[in-house]
Amino acid sequence: MRLISLTSNKETFKSIIFNRNGASFIVAKQNTPEQFDNTKTYNGVGKSLLVALINFCLGASTKNKITKSLQEKLSDWQFFLTIEIKDKSYTIARYANSPNEVKLNDENLSVTEFCKKLQSLCFNIPSDTKYLSFRSLIPFFIRPSKKSYVQYNEAEIVGTGAPYQKQLYNAFLLNLDVNLSQAKMQTKKEIATTNKLHDNIKNDLILRQFFEGYQDQDSSLVLADLEEKIRKLEKDLKQFEVADDYYQIKQESDEIKRTIDKIQNSIELKKNSIKNIEQSLKISPDVDIKDIKNIFNESKLIFQENVEKQLSELEIFYQSLTCNRGRRLQQQKQLILDKVTTLEKDFTASKKALDNKMKFLDAHQALDIFTKMSANLAELVQNKEKLQSYEKLQHDYDQKKLSLKANLTLQSRQTIDYLDGVKEDIDKIMEYFRELAKRFYPDALSGITVKNNDGFNQIRYDIEAKIQSDSSDGINSVKLFCYDITILMQGKNHSMNFIFHDSRLFSDIDETHCSELFKIVQNKFSDKQYIASINQNQLNTLSGSMKKFVTQNTIKELTDDSDNGKLLGITVELEYD
Missing domain, CATH: 3.40.50.300 (P-loop containing nucleotide triphosphate hydrolases)
Known part of the structure; x- marks a missing residue:
């Protein structure tokens, strides 16, 4: 152009x-x-x-x-x-x-x-090469602003990606392999993305909440514990029989329990009544006429004959009364015994009914209990899957990190071999710049160096134009002039x-x-x-x-x-x- x-x-x-x-x-x-x-x-x-x-x-x-x-x-x-x-x-x-x-x-x-x-x-920009464009490269031929004259290798400020992009632009114009630059940048970004993913996993709220009960525990041990709980719960659910009328039967069994309690209380009360009757039968109410006379004698009372006769009749009356009382108590006792027998039969029947219902309840469960158990199982399975995913991601992260680091090492080796192969071309560029710089500073060491950057960063090439004199503004301007002329005259990939x-x-x-x-x-x-x-x-x-x-x-x-x-x-x- x-x-x-x-x-x-x-x-x-x-x-x-x-x-x-x-x-x-x-x-x-x-x-x-x-x-x-x-x-x-x-x-x-x-x-x-x-x-x-x-x-x-x-x-x-x-x-x-x-x-x-x-x-x-x-x-x-x-x-x-x-x-x-x-x-x-x-x-x-x-x-x-x-x-x-x-x-x-x-x-x-x-x-x-x-x-x-x-x-x-x-x-001549290779396809699929990010950041290289007409607008990113034209500033090296017409520096558009005051800031363009600050650094020889940064013709225009390029923002947050400046270190990589600055290196990429200069590498491209000096005819270095930008695919190697892009490969390292992409690998480094992959590493950053993987590290971020790993951090996100470790900071996952659900996992943190899940592990609250397993502080400092190995995830594989926690997983084994979960699997055991899941197996047990699955077994229980397989044996689980749901009864639609579970709560009705439970209510009936509770009613039977209350009936049995009432029967037992009634039996005890009636047995106590029998004991009281038996005690009453042992006590004799008989009063002997001689005892009455003795009482009167002690009182110095004299009974007349007719009084004595009345006392004899009274004795006969009391004997009759005592006999009737005993017969009545025996009858009461028998009635109570009959009721006790009936109650005991009712108790036996109720107990049998209760046993049957309890057996049913033991063998069956309510639907809501089944639902809760199923939900608990689902939660355990979810936790297990989450933990398995966590372990897999951890494993994948470790493997990917090793692979990416190995890839960086391989790329570094490839870059060294590449630079060895193009050394003559680089030396030609360096010598052109050096001859220009020597016109200004004959005694200063000068040239353009290109080295492999094997640091943990996105930069593939360390490209440096040097005039080792002082760091004055004048020498910086001379360096910029010599560099621009070198790019124009000795650079490649452009028709400028x-x-x-x-x-x-x-x-x-x-x-x-x-x-x-x-x-x-x-x-x-x-x-x-x-x-x-x-x-x-x-x-x-x-x-x-x-x-x-x-x-x-x-x-x-x-x-x-x-x-x-x-x-x-x-x-x-x-x-x-």
Whole structure:
């Protein structure tokens, strides 16, 4: 891909026509260059906005700051970016007020469709490779924001998956096997998922409640105990006979028990009555007439003959009375004995009836008891199955963990073998970067190293661009420049033919190194594009030959003297990174 031009439907816009090969510079100039001031900035003329607009045309998200800002403040503007891919020209049109659509030549596409189209044209991404896309890779060729210039290997912040994705993007552009990267990432995710599953099992509320009665017990022992209880309950249920009239018979048996108790009490009462009668029969009520006379004699009373006669008659009366009393008591006793006999017969019959009913009740149970026993059995079986599932998951977890760890080890071994096999290709890339870095820091150790990462993480390759001098901002910017040029010139899997650097890249590089940087551009970009925005104060510090080189390849000057000198040709505050 080459950038050919950026235009707009508004006449005030300063159309940008890029050189097809070599350097193209957009220079931000002060209105009064004779009053040169190193502390003066060049914000607001459109240097960084140019990058943002190109990014917009290349499918920036509708959530991107520039997209939202254009829609809000320049809703009637349209931008046209002409590009060239493999000698074929494409014109991209995107309206500020319709950011969900992009027109590619005569084809109307959604932003997603557009990005997929450019992805197929610009990058050779293996199928089913997650995270690699046109939008994730294009920032390495046109860094879209200030944050893009912080780290050489992170052209755009990629969120929570940054470590893996950052490594993946760089590995892909350096032509490393990304399948090995993806395999480790997926294996590590599988391990994380398995660990989470294991934690969920251990924290399962039902299992925790179930094990409350089995603190610190081995699950296999608990399972054996459950199986024994289940067998016993199943046996009891097989022998269980349900009686529909169980409670009626139980009620009848209770009534018989009460009747038996009454009979027993009645028998005891009547036996006591018999004892009392027998005791009464032993007591004689006879009164001898001599005893009466003795009483009277002691009282010195004299009985007349007629009185004595009456006493004799009284004796006869009492003898008759005593005889009648004994006969009456005997009759009462016999009546009671007859009743006792009847009661004892009733007792025997009731006892037999009770025994029969108790035998029935012993052999049968009520339906609700059967239901409760069945529910208890079902609960035990459920607990058993839950515990068996728990044990199986535990076993599967242990096996899977071992398998995944073994897989990680195997992948690590494969990666080492792979890196050994492509050592010459890696060395070629390293040497290219090293030669560039030596132009700036001849005495510093430098190069790009690629090593296998066998740590317990998602990172497959440790890719590091090194210039071992100091950690100044200047050396970081030089490293970024050398890395980007290496990716463009020596990287694979892309058809990109341009690099676009914002002027912020040069702000921390001293004048000597800036001149050297542009010498590299002059020498290396005969068949590719190097596009950069540069401030006048940066231009003024260059050597004479490099200043001339930049001037000869300046495609647009932006000034702060009036709106007419700015990129948009108007004053408007747009938000972009």
